[in-house]
Amino acid sequence: MNGANTAFVLISAALVMLMTPGLAFFYGGMVRVKSALNMLMMSFITLGVVSLLWVLFGYSLTFGDDIGSGLLGNLDHIGFKGINPESLWGTKPDAVPVLAFAFFQLMFAVITPALISGAVADRVKFGAWTLFITVWVTIVYFPVAHWVWQADGWLFKQEVIDFAGGTAVHINAGAAGLACALVLGKRIGFKKDTMRPHNLPLVMLGSGLLWFGWFGFNAGSALAANGTAANMAFNTQIATGVAMLGWLAYERIRHGAFTTLGAASGAVAGLVAITPSGAAVNAWGAIIIGLVAGVVCSWAVSLKYKLGYDDSLDVVGVHLVGGILGTLLVGLLATDGVGGLDQLGKQALGAFTVLAYSFVVSWLLAKAIDVTIGFRADEDEEVGGLDQAYHAETAYDFSAVGSSHVARHTVASIQDQAGADAPQNKKVDA
Template structure:
């Protein structure tokens, strides 16, 4: 089989779109964070690009997507050697029947691995040591993301045995990251002052810009996952747009009735909820069920983000309330609305059933629940164990003083905003006195005041 230049070009473009999502996530998370922690928040997303790219080439791809002659092993993990980073014998190989070089598929899946790890960081803002984050990211990627990607997409037991469907990452990415975020924050603990103190977004335009970049890049994330350019690719593209648009409406409708006014942060969060929910289902359902899915996900997640106050876990930027919850909704939606009219491979190729409302019964709904539940429990438990090991060794959390004064300065020796007077002017300059560190952080207060408040 020869290289299909059309498919290859589309997947290369999709790979670039998915990579753009991680800087978009950094802006989204950074804007939601307080000003004195914006750089640390963005650094966790950006560092994931560096760390995971290297690990993916060295061993991640081969373990996630490599074949193995031992069927019992293959259900759990892929080949240790087939696509080893030091090997070159697969340079000219094509991926399946798509006509796409293996290297191009490797690059596409690399971007998925990067953003999945980066998603977790939003739950731990303002208090997680950067060294602790890097170790956690390394451990969770190795022990959770890589095997889960194999279970769902690489011939492992969730896809090949249970026959749970996940078109572009509802289970492998969003439920996986959301469950890990919960496990991490349960070990990490609450921010100083939470929930009594107000932790408002410091830059709402950043939030909307980040959401817009995520929305744009998500077309590569979802439509690119078909790996070819056909009618299912088109359906995934359209579904991504309409479900996301409906997610915006679902969230702001809830805000309007509950709070009296819709907000830009709410609209941006609703877009992300819609994007997450449509991800597993985009290549299996028709546009009208996609609209309904977006409305439901936006509305439900608008309520779900408040669960942390009732249950007492400090998920700073609502990774659990949005990614975990919307991921579950989207996964179960497949069991209700999946149809052969959109994707003819559901039965013959994937061994799955149509959804409940298309005559397939409740079988696929049960499979979706089982696959999502397995990933939820595994990811949460292993994330908590990794976090606990880091906590008792090098330490997981920054000091209280660093957290209150600003984690950006403590961890990175820099500040996102220089608010000191310009050279040659102002009271400090005229007196020949350098401004104190406290003058550079508008939301900073003395340790005693923050802790007592």
């Protein structure tokens, strides 16, 4: 066992775990206040559900020896059978404990279904969502991760490069988000009512936590404290910063403002795009990837209004499009003789195979849930807010504010609206 690498992998796993609460804050600030807690819970619930499934059979299906087709691992390690603290992953002298590797990969499995939640915000039954992620990680995520990252997975053997999750995480989640959005239909008031983020500081906090945790996500995928990890961490920072600038420049030209939401979204787009390719490109490649991702993803999020699908929080525009861009650009920008048209073809095979599989299976699963127990919240629950409907709570409690202060503020506001000449001694029914 290599102690330095083991410590590096464990720290990276903890950073990736932090990304799920970061995602919850990022998404939670983007929705309307009446469903903010529900949005947080849709991410947090994956920490419990997927952790349990990972021990029961998820790790074995993903990283167990292949059953012979390159499609799925066996069940030799069900319940972590045969794995103990002394079991090693990798080759000496760089090997780390299997439990450290499994802990790291578990966090990828946790955040991937959480990403989908942004596409269906404001309109999903919480129980149905929990059922969806339980089945989805079993029949979609675990097999796809096996294809991409296990040595005998079929896409791995096709030499598809996905260093840290462009296909298995982002394209996978983005395609599933699109499928679910189409099954559920549009939110009530889509393109009619204002659906502004209720808390942009929370969005910025969430994006900052994602950015911070992503160094574990990307650099940690080297599974060693070495030059590859350093290159990946450096390129992650460069691409993310440039993507933020590209997004802001595009929206300034198109919409006349540099928005905080744009800065946060641009940063996430850069993080997504550099994920599959960062270890195979140099700093100039990272700049190009970041710039392309920032501009193209900013343009892509507007497609939902033109095409009529309601991707609530832009999962398709950022994660699906960003994942495709990052995966394909490996073929054009990879260094050390890896890049070229041949590699571009391999990357396209990986990207669009995962997209098609995830979309079709996710659509069928969402449809099955919808026609059986119902996937979409009732109209009254959606209009009134999912926080009260499913969690019996509200995100913000103003009851502690003095009633006299509230009354005075309300009266003053009404009088101001009535005009400066309104009688100040007239009784106002607040």
